[in-house]
Amino acid sequence: MFYIALLRGINVGGHVVKMERLRELFTELGFTGVRTYIQSGNVFFETGPASEQLDRATLIQLIEEHLYGALGYQVPVFLRTIAEFERMLALEPFKALQVTADMRLCIVFTKEIIPDTLALPFRSPKNDMEIVAATDHEAFVVWYIINGRPPVAQGFKILGDKTTTRFIHTAAKILEAAKKGQPSPTTD
Incomplete structure (x- = not known):
């Protein structure tokens, strides 16, 4: 695998x-x-x-x-897996947004299952982050740059303590790099 x-x-x-x-x-x-x-x-x-x-x-x-x-x-x-990464990026969760220079688009990968009861979009109390979409283990988050600074805390407690974040453009590059070195499937 x-x-x-x-x-x-x-x-x-x-x-x-x-x-x-x-x-x-x-x-x-x-x-x-x-x-x-x-x-x-x-x-x-x-x-x-x-x-x-x-x-x-x-x-x-x-x-x-x-x-x-x-x-x-x-x-x-x-x-x-590569297939999971492809499905995740194919969701295009930020597609409907009018992206401006003061926004950063991120994917937060979680250990815990994201509650399906989470009402989206979900904003942080300081209005500096917003979850716009989610799967079971990925939250699609917008960081809002305020006064030239990204959010101080770059996560939501609702997503759990063990998370890691990648910018959406970095995630696409990770997928591309992974595919380049992936072994070719063998045929019988």
Whole structure:
């Protein structure tokens, strides 16, 4: 199985990891075709024989424990397949918006299921963030730049404590980069 791993907290807040080291850590787990994309914790890999039969939750736990052991701090991991990334981006949740220079379009990936009772659009109390759409594990969020500054807290409590965020244009580039190195399907 080919995965896109989105890691939270890599190369921010003093948690500096060279991409070469990150690739080594994933290779140590028996993954193959390990590649990284930009310095913010995006890893592409294929499961190896030892991990092929693991379900996603177990695979995430394995990666998180290995990263914690090697780096000494928690690194939440969010796994998606290429097909899941394609479906997510195909939703075009920001399509109806009149985007201005003071807006940033983001995808917040969550560990917890986003409640389907969440009334959308959902604005932050300071009106500096707005969830405009959501799937079970992704919230499509607009950051409003106020006085030249992005929101101070870049998340919503309703989305849980373990999230990671990518700008929508970065997510599209991640998908493109993942597809470039993906192994070609074999035919019988």
